Amino acid sequence: MTRWTAIHTPLSVLAVMATLLGAALCSPLHHPCNSEDSDVPCDTFSASSNRANDGHSSPPFPAVNRESNGDIQQPGHEAVSYTGYKLLRANVEASKLPLVDSLDTAEGVDLWSWRRKGRSRMFEVDLLTPPAAEPKVKQVFSANNLPYQEVIKDLQDAINKQKDEFFFSWNRPAHPMTWEKYHSFDEMEQYLYFLQAEYPHLITLEEIGHSSENRSLKVAKVSTGPNRTAVWIDGGMHAREWIAPATAMYILYRLVENAWEFPELVNNFDWYILPMVNPDGYEFSRSKDRLWRKTRSINPDLPLCVGVDANRNFGYKWATEGSSNNPCSSLYHGLKPFSEPETKAMADFLLTHKDQLKVYVTFHAYSQMWMTPWSSSHTPAANNRDLLEVGGMAIEAIRSYNGTKYTIGTVPDLLYLASGSSMDFAYGTVGIPYSYALELRDRGNYGFILPKEQIHPTAQETFLGIRAMAKAVFHKLYPNKKFA
Numbered sequence: 001m002t003r004w005t006a007i008h009t010p011l012s013v014l015a016v017m018a019t020l021l022g023a024a025l026c027s028p029l030h031h032p033c034n035s036e037d038s039d040v041p042c043d044t045f046s047a048s049s050n051r052a053n054d055g056h057s058s059p060p061f062p063a064v065n066r067e068s069n070g071d072i073q074q075p076g077h078e079a080v081s082y083t084g085y086k087l088l089r090a091n092v093e094a095s096k097l098p099l100v101d102s103l104d105t106a107e108g109v110d111l112w113s114w115r116r117k118g119r120s121r122m123f124e125v126d127l128l129t130p131p132a133a134e135p136k137v138k139q140v141f142s143a144n145n146l147p148y149q150e151v152i153k154d155l156q157d158a159i160n161k162q163k164d165e166f167f168f169s170w171n172r173p174a175h176p177m178t179w180e181k182y183h184s185f186d187e188m189e190q191y192l193y194f195l196q197a198e199y200p201h202l203i204t205l206e207e208i209g210h211s212s213e214n215r216s217l218k219v220a221k222v223s224t225g226p227n228r229t230a231v232w233i234d235g236g237m238h239a240r241e242w243i244a245p246a247t248a249m250y251i252l253y254r255l256v257e258n259a260w261e262f263p264e265l266v267n268n269f270d271w272y273i274l275p276m277v278n279p280d281g282y283e284f285s286r287s288k289d290r291l292w293r294k295t296r297s298i299n300p301d302l303p304l305c306v307g308v309d310a311n312r313n314f315g316y317k318w319a320t321e322g323s324s325n326n327p328c329s330s331l332y333h334g335l336k337p338f339s340e341p342e343t344k345a346m347a348d349f350l351l352t353h354k355d356q357l358k359v360y361v362t363f364h365a366y367s368q369m370w371m372t373p374w375s376s377s378h379t380p381a382a383n384n385r386d387l388l389e390v391g392g393m394a395i396e397a398i399r400s401y402n403g404t405k406y407t408i409g410t411v412p413d414l415l416y417l418a419s420g421s422s423m424d425f426a427y428g429t430v431g432i433p434y435s436y437a438l439e440l441r442d443r444g445n446y447g448f449i450l451p452k453e454q455i456h457p458t459a460q461e462t463f464l465g466i467r468a469m470a471k472a473v474f475h476k477l478y479p480n481k482k483f484a
């Protein structure tokens with residue numbers, strides 16, 4: 001069973017499932033907790049019984065992707081192979097979701113996503129299935145008349161294809177950055193230095209701190225004059241969501257190298273962009289485990305369970321909903337708010353610039369969603385109408401570019417409750433009125449393993465969404481001024 005289920009499933013459903021499954025709450029492969037290590041609580045979630053019954057009409061199993069999955073992530077020093085792992089997608093009616101969820105107790109099976117199909121009672125469920133569990137999973141699908149297909153036939157093969165291959169490097173400028181492959185953190189840094197050297201009138205770099213493994217956290221400021229209203233963008237908070245930092249870098253490219261194209265963007269706003277919040281996790285996902293999500297901080301009391309979910313570590317309603325107090329969980333919220341140097345540096349910067357910042361955007365993946373506050377509560381934000389209006393213009397700009405469809409709404413409406421998120425901190429503590437969390441491409445054909453051929457179109461459409469958002473915010477803030 002996924003940790004997510006333990007957090008979010010109504011207790012009545014859990015009770016039925018526990019009966020069905022012999023109360024098996026752990027998936028052996030993912031759980032060092034199942035070993036002799038009795039110091040590790042198996043399924044102790046600080047928020048597990050906090051689901052408020054507030055009359056909100058959420059579906060029994062709201063759409064969720066692996067972001068929400070609390071599966072245990074072990075530190076691992078050997079590279080993890082996903083050879084033979086398949087991504088299976090089944091069409092499942094709501095009443096049979098617990099049955100499918102129970103498959104997660106099979107060794108290594110991992111629920112990546114479940115999405116409601118339109119307004120129906122049917123769901124599309126994505127299950128990552130290791131070779132050993134494949135016969136059992138398929139047998140359960142067949143026995144229960146659940147049609148399914150193999151979306152990814154070999155995950156390692158898909159991962160390998162995503163990696164760097166032969167690439168023409170001739171006639172390149174003095175940096176390696178492209179949007180045709182996923183770059184290392186070092187290569188992204190080289191591009192930041194290049195921009196600073198070539199466009200000193202437009203961009204300045206500020207080091208706001210260091211990661212646990214001492215990588216530099218750099219905010220790029222794009223500005224053409226003093227005292228501008230400011231937009232913040234970050235990417236790479238979750239390590240395996242590679243499209244997020246790539247897209248943040250692309251936004252920077254369009255704002256700096258192509259500033260002439262839409263001068264109103266830099267003439268009316270300052271832009272603060274932190275393209276890589278979690279460089280340690282990103283590099284670990286490149287070298288060791290492609291599906292790593294957390295930071296790479298060492299917990300002195302439990303050195304085998306590395307890292308914290310950075311997007312549960314911010315200090316707004318920290319550890320109240322949809323996070324884990326189990327250091328081995330991928331949803332671990334940390335020992336205290338801002339225990340991670342990455343989240344602390346980011347929060348300090350946001351607070352320092354609180355008077356200037358009017359827009360906060362954080363890039364994640366996947367599911368194609370433009371999400372509004374709150375993530376820790378079903379209560380609509382005070383300016384919900386404005387938030388939806390601005391976000392609606394952004395997703396319409398994305399759709400009209402090449403047909404990519406986004407959904408818009410609060411985090412629990414679209415996914416699940418989650419406390420300690422950066423968006424709630426930006427909106428609730430810093431007071432940034434237009435705060436959004438985006439889930440970029442795709443809708444599950446590749447999930448986290450988005451092919452490199454999709455980097456450029458994803459980045460382009462997202463830039464146009466950000467541009468439409470900036471224009472809409474400007475008109476909200478300054479109704480009598482022209483956006484030019």
Ligand SMILES: [Zn+2]
Pocket residue numbers: 067237238241311363364365
């Ligand atoms: Zn994420």
